[in-house]
Amino acid sequence: MNNITRSLFCSLILVFFATGVSFGAGFRLPEQGAKAMGMSMAWSAQASDPSAIYYNPAGLTQLSGQQVLFGGTLFILPGSEFNGDVVLTSPLGTTRLPTDESGKDQELFGPYGYYTHQASEKLFLGIGIYGPFGLARTYSPTGNIAFKTQHVKLITINVNPTVAYRINDYISVGVGLDFLRGDAELNQIIPPIPAPIGFPGATFHLNGDGDAWGWNAGVLITPENNIRIGFNYRSGYSLGINGSATSLLGSTGAATQIKLPDVFVAAIAYQTERFTIEFDYDYTHWSDFKTLNISLESDIIGLGQTFLPLRRSWGDVAAYRLGFRYNFTEKCWGSIGVFYDENPIPEDTHSALLPDADRPGFSLGAGYQSGKIGVDVAYMLFNHNDRTISSPPNPDFDGTWKNQGHLFGINVSYAF
Numbered sequence: 001m002n003n004i005t006r007s008l009f010c011s012l013i014l015v016f017f018a019t020g021v022s023f024g025a026g027f028r029l030p031e032q033g034a035k036a037m038g039m040s041m042a043w044s045a046q047a048s049d050p051s052a053i054y055y056n057p058a059g060l061t062q063l064s065g066q067q068v069l070f071g072g073t074l075f076i077l078p079g080s081e082f083n084g085d086v087v088l089t090s091p092l093g094t095t096r097l098p099t100d101e102s103g104k105d106q107e108l109f110g111p112y113g114y115y116t117h118q119a120s121e122k123l124f125l126g127i128g129i130y131g132p133f134g135l136a137r138t139y140s141p142t143g144n145i146a147f148k149t150q151h152v153k154l155i156t157i158n159v160n161p162t163v164a165y166r167i168n169d170y171i172s173v174g175v176g177l178d179f180l181r182g183d184a185e186l187n188q189i190i191p192p193i194p195a196p197i198g199f200p201g202a203t204f205h206l207n208g209d210g211d212a213w214g215w216n217a218g219v220l221i222t223p224e225n226n227i228r229i230g231f232n233y234r235s236g237y238s239l240g241i242n243g244s245a246t247s248l249l250g251s252t253g254a255a256t257q258i259k260l261p262d263v264f265v266a267a268i269a270y271q272t273e274r275f276t277i278e279f280d281y282d283y284t285h286w287s288d289f290k291t292l293n294i295s296l297e298s299d300i301i302g303l304g305q306t307f308l309p310l311r312r313s314w315g316d317v318a319a320y321r322l323g324f325r326y327n328f329t330e331k332c333w334g335s336i337g338v339f340y341d342e343n344p345i346p347e348d349t350h351s352a353l354l355p356d357a358d359r360p361g362f363s364l365g366a367g368y369q370s371g372k373i374g375v376d377v378a379y380m381l382f383n384h385n386d387r388t389i390s391s392p393p394n395p396d397f398d399g400t401w402k403n404q405g406h407l408f409g410i411n412v413s414y415a416f
Contacts, residue, residue, distance in 0.1 A: 026286060026314070026344045027354060028263070031073045031380070032112050032130045034409035038365015038378035039323025040337025042278040045230035045267035047220065049413060050114035053128035053162045056232040056265075057174025058220035060124040060164035063116045071376075071411025072111035079103030080137065080355050084399010086144040087391045097144040099399070104138040112411075124164040131156050132180070133260065137353060148396050149352040151187040156180060160216070170222050178214035180237050208243025208254070228269040236262040236288065245296065253297035261285045275326045282319035286344040289314040312349055317342035325365075335365035341382075348393035355401040357387035372416070378409040
């Protein structure tokens with residue numbers, strides 16, 4: 001029974017770093033503007049609307065007067081599909097449960113909003129509010145996957161005040177401060193154990209929240225009128241999580257520090273009066289996420305321990321984004337993009353919380369400007385490569401996972 005309780009906590013803690021929906025590299029959510037999304041987020045060299053606060057703060061120097069942009073992304077997620085064996089380990093040995101199961105379909109909405117203000121000819125200010133990480137997964141409480149994870153949800157919100165400065169006609173810089181808040185929830189079914197132990201099974205539930213500080217910076221270079229080069233850096237976070245944990249032996253307070261990754265983007269765009277093409281190289285530094293240390297206020301594991309180190313061993317990954325936009329008129333445009341996101345999770349720590357794999361996909365977008373009001377819409381499809389997990393080395397699953405997602409984005413902007 002002690003082994004089962006230990007396994008429960010190992011699965012439990014994953015929720016804190018597997019934050020809504022899980023798209024870009026692990027569980028990052030780079031879909032923070034519909035115009036960018038229509039070009040598969042190949043946007044850091046253009047950054048020509050208020051979403052520049054997220055994609056490249058130096059881009060604020062292109063925005064005259066005052067501007068606001070509000071919108072969001074609708075995530076339509078068919079449930080994750082697994083076909084194979086769910087592996088259960090108890091003091092009596094190992095049991096394999098043949099499983100052909102899909103998670104619950106999810107429909108989630110991630111809002112965002114930005115405000116920018118030109119303070120002088122060279123100084124620009126702004127603030128953004130958005131959710132940069134997220135995860136949602138739900139499986140049947142009567143299915144086999146629920147023995148590993150039945151429900152997980154993490155919602156984050158980031159407040160990002162920003163300042164940008166135009167050094168000259170060719171170079172602009174920007175920097176921002178980030179305050180991240182996260183709320184997490186996890187349900188898990190603990191499987192029964194037959195005689196001689198005779199444990200009837202139980203349900204586990206966890207709630208926790210925390211916050212962290214970070215920063216971001218960007219550079220925008222325009223060596224010629226039709227060429228733009230952008231660099232964007234977002235620091236990592238040390239997210240402190242505090243909440244309560246309940247096991248077979250009772251309840252107690254629990255705390256951990258989650259190392260969220262820093263991100264670097266290098267981008268180049270070529271523009272004419274009619275069309276724009278941009279390529280972005282997006283690098284996420286997941287290799288800092290090697291272990292996760294859990295502190296308990298009291299021993300509810302039954303092993304005399306209140307400190308648990310858990311190995312995660314994620315790896316650094318890259319994403320490749322190519323976008324194209326065509327201006328039909330001065331007021332109307334369309335866009336298309338393709339992308340490929342690498343997966344950071346090794347086979348031996350892969351789990352139902354985030355059944356990740358490499359992700360190719362494409363996007364479509366359209367926009368219209370009428371006076372001071374602009375509207376952008378976008379659609380994105382991502383289709384995870386099928387991923388086969390073997391046990392061993394994975395302690396929980398031996399089989400194949402399949403995932404797919406549809407995203408719809410819309411935002412409205414207004415210039416004062």
